[in-house]
Amino acid sequence: MRKVTIPGGVFYNGDCISGSSQIPDNSVDLIITDPPYGIEGDKLHRHYNRDESFVTDGYVEIPAEEYENFSMNWIAQAERILRPGGSIYIVSGYTNLLYILNALHHTRLEEVNHIIWKYNFGVFTSRKFVSSHYHILYYTKPGGIRTFNTECRVALSEKDEHGGSLNYQDREDVWIINREYKPGRVKNKNELPFALLSRIIQYSSNEGDLVCDLFLGGFSTARTAIGLSRNVIGFEISSGMFDTRIQEMTNLVPGSLLNTIRTPLEPERKLTRKTWTDDEINSLRTRYQELSGTRLTEKEINSKLQEELGRGYWSIEKALKKTGIKPGRR
Numbered sequence: 001m002r003k004v005t006i007p008g009g010v011f012y013n014g015d016c017i018s019g020s021s022q023i024p025d026n027s028v029d030l031i032i033t034d035p036p037y038g039i040e041g042d043k044l045h046r047h048y049n050r051d052e053s054f055v056t057d058g059y060v061e062i063p064a065e066e067y068e069n070f071s072m073n074w075i076a077q078a079e080r081i082l083r084p085g086g087s088i089y090i091v092s093g094y095t096n097l098l099y100i101l102n103a104l105h106h107t108r109l110e111e112v113n114h115i116i117w118k119y120n121f122g123v124f125t126s127r128k129f130v131s132s133h134y135h136i137l138y139y140t141k142p143g144g145i146r147t148f149n150t151e152c153r154v155a156l157s158e159k160d161e162h163g164g165s166l167n168y169q170d171r172e173d174v175w176i177i178n179r180e181y182k183p184g185r186v187k188n189k190n191e192l193p194f195a196l197l198s199r200i201i202q203y204s205s206n207e208g209d210l211v212c213d214l215f216l217g218g219f220s221t222a223r224t225a226i227g228l229s230r231n232v233i234g235f236e237i238s239s240g241m242f243d244t245r246i247q248e249m250t251n252l253v254p255g256s257l258l259n260t261i262r263t264p265l266e267p268e269r270k271l272t273r274k275t276w277t278d279d280e281i282n283s284l285r286t287r288y289q290e291l292s293g294t295r296l297t298e299k300e301i302n303s304k305l306q307e308e309l310g311r312g313y314w315s316i317e318k319a320l321k322k323t324g325i326k327p328g329r330r
């Protein structure tokens with residue numbers, strides 16, 4: 001199988017089911033993948049009425065009658081390579097969702113969320129509702145700590161103009177994200193948007209983690225992940241698609257997209273400089289004793305108290321001394 005290595009990525013031009021034998025067990029932190037749809041996707045442009053000259057040739061479709069077995073086989077490999085605690089996100093349309101869910105059911109992977117992605121340019125219909133969503137199945141492999149960076153994009157303290165939590169909104173399981181329209185530029189028929197991929201990558205991995213895409217298509221997952229300083233391994237069976245896209249990938253600088261993503265605004269902490277009242281000192285003592293019974297370190301307890309009381313590090317240290325609790329002997 002042809003292998004191409006670039007900074008941050010290793011890519012194979014071949015079948016991911018046999019090819020994933022190249023990847024050791026339990027070695028991948030995050031899998032994001034968008035398997036072929038099994039609905040004659042190589043003719044999708046007919047439904048979408050797009051100008052085919054801008055669509056990269058060579059999308060390899062899976063015949064409908066093979067979809068069930070095909071799903072079982074690649075999902076078994078995905079389970080094997082994922083590390084315990086690792087996450088997998090699978091994008092699926094409705095038609096073959098049943099087979100993907102069934103294949104997941106045959107593994108030890110556990111569901112975390114069933115996300116709905118609502119996009120623009122749905123399949124036009126006249127005598128029923130327009131289909132304009134995909135399913136994103138977010139599962140994890142049990143036995144390890146799952147990465148979920150709750151405040152990677154929006155701080156818990158950030159609010160909209162009506163006082164609603166922006167962090168809550170960013171973590172809802174219905175995502176409204178438009179497909180990217182790139183007039184006149186070569187694209188894959190079903191390229192996933194950067195906004196969707198960066199959200200998954202930010203929440204479910206850290207810089208330096210290994211991200212895998214078993215069905216690279218236009219390499220959108222790989223491009224986003226390398227751009228965000230993750231390492232990537234992936235497969236694409238179509239030589240036409242692989243050759244066109246690998247060319248573009250060689251120009252990608254790892255980490256070059258880090259300055260384009262949403263990051264949390266630091267919570268604005270208003271420190272009070274008032275002297276401590278006796279009541280405040282007493283509540284500090286009680287709260288300190290509660291936190292000492294947890295697994296937090298002294299430093300973490302101090303940060304928590306800073307957050308809760310709006311005081312600085314030294315102010316808390318001094319007030320703790322007044323309670324009779326001596327720094328360094330705690």
Ligand SMILES: C[S@@+](CC[C@H](N)C(=O)[O-])C[C@H]1O[C@@H](n2cnc3c(N)ncnc32)[C@H](O)[C@@H]1O
Binds near residue numbers: 014061
């Ligand atoms: C839905 S597309 C992926 C689109 C991709 N997420 C993107 O954003 O461009 C599925 C891709 O899987 C490829 N494919 C089909 N069977 C495959 C297999 N057995 N191994 C690897 N790639 C395969 C197809 O050629 C197609 O490019």
